[in-house]
Amino acid sequence: MSHTWLDVPADHPFGIATLPYGVFSAGGPEQRRVGVRIGDQVLDVSATARATGADWADAWNRPTLNDFLALGRSAWTSAREWLVELLGNEAHRSEVEPHLVPLGDVTLHLPIDVADYVDFYASEQHATNVGSIFRPDSAALTPNWKHLPIGYHGRSGTVVVSGTDIVRPTGQRKAPSDAAPTFGPSIRLDIETELGYVVGGSTTVGSRVSVDEASNHLFGVTLFNDWSARDIQAWEYVPLGPFLGKSFASSIGAWVVPMEALAAARVPLPTQDPEPLPYLRGASEASYGLDLRFEVRLNDTVIARPPYKELYWSPAQMLAHMTVNGASLRPGDLFASGTISGNEKDQRGSLLELTWNGKEPITLSDGSTRGFLEDGDTVTITAWAPGPEGATIGLGEVTGTIRSAV
Ligand code: CA
Numbered sequence: 001m002s003h004t005w006l007d008v009p010a011d012h013p014f015g016i017a018t019l020p021y022g023v024f025s026a027g028g029p030e031q032r033r034v035g036v037r038i039g040d041q042v043l044d045v046s047a048t049a050r051a052t053g054a055d056w057a058d059a060w061n062r063p064t065l066n067d068f069l070a071l072g073r074s075a076w077t078s079a080r081e082w083l084v085e086l087l088g089n090e091a092h093r094s095e096v097e098p099h100l101v102p103l104g105d106v107t108l109h110l111p112i113d114v115a116d117y118v119d120f121y122a123s124e125q126h127a128t129n130v131g132s133i134f135r136p137d138s139a140a141l142t143p144n145w146k147h148l149p150i151g152y153h154g155r156s157g158t159v160v161v162s163g164t165d166i167v168r169p170t171g172q173r174k175a176p177s178d179a180a181p182t183f184g185p186s187i188r189l190d191i192e193t194e195l196g197y198v199v200g201g202s203t204t205v206g207s208r209v210s211v212d213e214a215s216n217h218l219f220g221v222t223l224f225n226d227w228s229a230r231d232i233q234a235w236e237y238v239p240l241g242p243f244l245g246k247s248f249a250s251s252i253g254a255w256v257v258p259m260e261a262l263a264a265a266r267v268p269l270p271t272q273d274p275e276p277l278p279y280l281r282g283a284s285e286a287s288y289g290l291d292l293r294f295e296v297r298l299n300d301t302v303i304a305r306p307p308y309k310e311l312y313w314s315p316a317q318m319l320a321h322m323t324v325n326g327a328s329l330r331p332g333d334l335f336a337s338g339t340i341s342g343n344e345k346d347q348r349g350s351l352l353e354l355t356w357n358g359k360e361p362i363t364l365s366d367g368s369t370r371g372f373l374e375d376g377d378t379v380t381i382t383a384w385a386p387g388p389e390g391a392t393i394g395l396g397e398v399t400g401t402i403r404s405a406v
Contacts, residue, residue: 002389005090006100008039013394015039016087017387019080020255020396021065021220024106032063032109035101037255038087042106044099045083052095054082064113065256069200069331073216076200080260108163108254111222112198114156115332117250118322119194119226119242121150122313124270126341129353134234146274149313149321151335154226155247159334162254162398166227168375168405169248173231185405186229186245188358189373192339193296193306193349193381196224197315198256199333206326211282214316217329221262223253223381223398224336230352230372252334255396262393265291265385267309279324280317287314292395294340294383296349298373301364306340306349308383375404 004016014020014037024035024042035042046060056079059067068075086092121127124141127150131140144150160166168189174181200219203209209217226246233245266288275281292308318335339349348354351372355361358371373379380399387393 002391004038004087005093006039006041006087011392012039013384013392015391016084017391018257018261018393019083019087020257020261021068021111022255023064023109023111024101025109026101026106034060034062034065034068035106036083037103038100040103041100042103043083043087043096044101048086048096048099051099055079063109064332065111065198066113066332069112069198069219070202072201076219076258077260080258108161110159110161110252111254111256112332112334114159114334115330116334117154117156117159118151118333118335119154119246119338120313120318120335121338122311122318123338123341123349124312125310125343126339126349126353129341129348133352133357146272146312147276148280149318151318151322152241154242154250156334158247159250159252162223162251162396162400164249164251164400165403166249166251166400167403169229169232169244170405171229171232171244172235174235175231181235186231187372188230189402190228190230190351191296191349191373191379191381192226192228193294193304194224194226194339195292195308195337195383196222196252197318197335197337198222199319199329199335200331201329202331203323203329205328207323207328208326209319209323209329211280211286211316211320214286214319215259217319218259218315220256220258221395222256223383223395225251225379225381225398225400226336226339227251227400228350228352230357249400250336251398251400253396253398257393257395261387262290262385264388265393267291269314270310270312272312276317279320282316282320286316289314290385292383292385294349294381297380297382298370299364299378300366303362304346304348304354306347307342308337308340310342311337311340373402375402377402
């Protein structure tokens, strides 16, 4: 069913082909609960499910998506079919209309209670650029890069929802030319344009999820900005990787778009050469790229349009690698793609790359220049994907404004 009886234009990014999940509250003391966006309205799905006797009413009457995520793939698929029937068949108008709330009347909240958070590094162009900047005297790609999806464990407790202000972090830094480290607010605060994958279901410690089984745990995607203090990062990251230069805040979108909505956006992965080890292979349909078109705005200026479809590793490969040692999954686990960068200069997903570590500042529409972020700057990342029958799948936005250090 490709059309809704609601008054939503056919080219709206939140038509019936999208149907993302979020958590909202509306009015005074009303509690947070799960909502589904259709057009510029939010359907109170727990109330609708309760009124119609459908399943999932309890799982949706919660302040996060986690209980629904725990139900697993068959429940997610059934729920989406139910939503498409409700919103696609006008016979349900009287059941649905009482539970629609205008988007302008709701407050959107962090959609998941983030369990574990992992950040990957799956863009070859990004890894090459960063290697060239941080390690100019060695090969840009490390020897392991094409054999495994490189990642690290981040800090789930500082994942915040779109719209949350970001306080400039303070820490240690030492440029190679400095005699000793200094301490203070970061002077190289940056963004990383990424896609976050929301995981559902669970596994036990000691088990693993294969590439072919990954779809049972991949619930959906959300936009992700991995704020990064490059000066803190550059001094601290050898030998154990990112720490305080990243953990102060990571922003995610308020909407989680189900994987089903991205079926028409699937594209082949880039050629993987050398061939990955068998546990990173699997059926050809299990590993796919996604044709997601990102746009990054700094204040009023579009500074980059990174193409997700060039990412080297598939989400199924990242999930399989993340669990191959027996590490378990929990509902609400979140893993991100790593910065998305394309081959062209205006396709780079971080200021580090766009300005080549501040050496080539970019000019904004008001005539000012930036190497890195200034206090008061607002960064907004949006994305969309092609949907079925010419539809557009909106991924919403993730935005944040920099506040001065405390
Ligand atoms: Ca990152």
